[in-house]
Structure formats: structure tokens, C-alpha cells
Amino acid sequence: MNASIRQIPSRYPLLLLGVFVAVWIALGIAPRYRQDWLLENVLVLIAVPLLILGHRRLRFSDATCTCLFVFLLLHEIGAHYTYSEVPLPAWLDGALQQVMLTPSRNHFDRLVHFLYGVLITPLAVELLDARAPQQGIWRWLLPWLFVVSHATLFEIVEAAAAGAFGGDLGQAYLGMQGDIWDSQKDSALAAAGAALSVVFLRRRA
Template sequence: MSAASPRLDRYAFPLALLIGFLLFWLALAIKPWFRQDWLLENLVVFAVVPLFVLSAKRLRFSNRAYALLFVFLCAHEIGAHYTYSQVPYDSALRALTGQSLDALLGFRRNQYDRLVHFLFGLLLLPVAVELFEAQAPPRGLWRWLMPVLFLEALSAVFELIEWLAASVFGGELGQAYLGTQGDVWDAQHDMALALLGAVIAQLMLALWRGRRRVAGD
């Protein structure tokens, strides 16, 4: 076996996810509903994906973390394709089941952006945990708090970026990117959902690690 084979095996899974995401990205890059908003939404993808690729040799995350990141980025791309406030999840569900989720739960606005903010905390918490463990391992209670606080800080930064972009571009593009849908507390709701997702993920991770420790004993 050549020396390159173990290295190839080590990166086979994240490479497969990367290829899968690029194909998904290309499919949704075709005729998005609002091209300028799609470009703004994809700025984070243009920064994050190369960052993870270029840093993989120095910091190789677990397969679980890469898979969760993949799911989150795919969810984000759906929002970017349709614009977050117009993702037709309810009409798709009605076509499949004849039921309206919005009517069933009493939603008065498109909730897709809320879902993705919740997924931001839920799915990226393991990534944040592994990042801290590799680069700046916290101790004691901070081991559990720092990844959650880190994601909540990122959530706040994204809200500030949205506000700044809406202020700079204004008009239809600014409103599409901001996506408040008339909710004056939109930023606070988004951050609260990201925090909730991160806390749930941290509790699940703590429970899973506790069970592994007990099983190991």
C-alpha cells in the first residue's frame, strides 16, 4: 500500500461531502429567485468552504462534524436560492400530504429562516466543540459554555451584517436579505433560536459522552 493511500482514506469522507455540496450548490445556483440576494447569501459560503478545505490538514474535524456542516450549508443554499422569506416549504408539503404546516401550527409568516437559525446552533455546536478542543481547550464549566457562547456571538455578528447590508443596499435587495417579514424583533428571535439549538446540541453531546464513559467503565 502506498503512503498516499492512508491519507486518501483519511480525507475520503469530507471530500465526498465537498463534492456533493458543490453539485448541490451548482444546481441551486441556476436561476435563483433573486440573483443579487443569492450572491449576498453566498458570501458566507465563499468564505467558509475554502477555509475548511485549506485548514483540513492542520485541523481535521470528525466525520460527524463535517456531515452536520454539510447539512447546514445545504439548508442555507435552499434559503439562498428562493430567498429565505419565500422558501415554498408549505406549498411543497401541501402538494405531498394535502396538509398545510403553517395553518396547522398557526404560523403567519414564512418560518424557514427561523428553522435555519435554529439549525445553526444545533448542527454547528459539535464543530465549535471540536474547534475549541483542538485550538484552545477550555476547562471545567467553560468547556460547555464556550462553544455555545461562540456560536451565539457569531449569530449576533451575522445579524449585524444583515443590518449593515440592508442599510447599504436598501430597497428590495435590502429587504430580501434582511428578511424580517415585518417582525421588529426578528434579530432577537433569530439569535434566541440559535442559542436554543446550541444548548440542545450541547446537552445531547454531554449525554452521549456520559453514556460512552459509563460504557467504557
């Protein structure tokens, strides 16, 4: 009995992976814009195999695996519809319009950038604690900087890719929706989400 109980946590990431692959296949069958879906999934096709290969050397907690799973699902929804065209429930759309103070815009991309900070930070905390232990204020600052730097770098890569492809594909991938400060706002939201997550995690430790 005790042996079977101990085996359950080790199977949990495999369960999440199986569900994610099933959702990934389903949402990839008929995306709204095939080329944009392919672009959005480049990083997924790199990150997920790396996480699988590294699982034996560094076992993330079930909570962190769940956070990563939720973020990837949200990303796949954005990739299926494109981030600027995801159909939102009326209550969520109304709430986001009020919080963001920007009417007549689809805020799904803003929400996911904020949740990137919230949901990826646990992975950063566990990775850094295991491979580069910190002391003092660096236990708070380094995970935050780790996530913010990746979020900002992604915005730069995204803008470069959109400029290279141009046309409708570039616009769909970048998803600015007419806002020239879109990249800066997305980065700021990721930074805010990461800050909240770091405070929550470190205060619990």
C-alpha cells in the same frame, strides 16, 4: 484490506464537498433573485475555502462534517429562493406555524437559525477542544458562547447590509417579513439550538 478501510474516512469530507459543489452550482443557475443569492453566498465563498485549507491541520470528525454539510445545503436552498419564500411541504409548514405561534409567515429562516445552533456547535466543540482545551463549566459554556456570538454578529452584519443596500434587495436579504423583532428571535433560536447541541455532545463525552 485494512489499509483501504482506513482510507475511507479521509475521503468522506471530499465526497461531501463534491456533492455540495454540485448542489451549489445547480441552485446558482437560476436563483429567484440573483443579487440576493450573491449576498447570501459571500460568507460561503469565504468559509468553505478556509475549511478546505485548514483540513490538513485540523481534521473534524465525519459527524461534524455531515452537520456542516447539511447546514450549508439548507443555506443554499434559502439563498436560491430567498429565505422568506422557500416553498415548504404542507406538513412542515403547519408544524412550524404551530410551534412558532406565528401564522401567515414562512418559518424556513427560523428553522435554519435554530439548526445553525444545532449543526454548527459540533464544529465549535471540536475546534475549541483542539485549540483551546477547557475545563469544568467552560467545556459547556465556551462552545455555546462561541456559536451564539457568531449568530448575533451575523444578525448585526445582515441588518447593516440590508440598510446599506435598501429597497427590495435589502428586504429580501433581511427577510423580516414585517416582524420588528426578527433579529432577536433568530438569535434566540440559534442560542437554543446551540444549548441543546452542547448538552448532547458533552453528556456523550
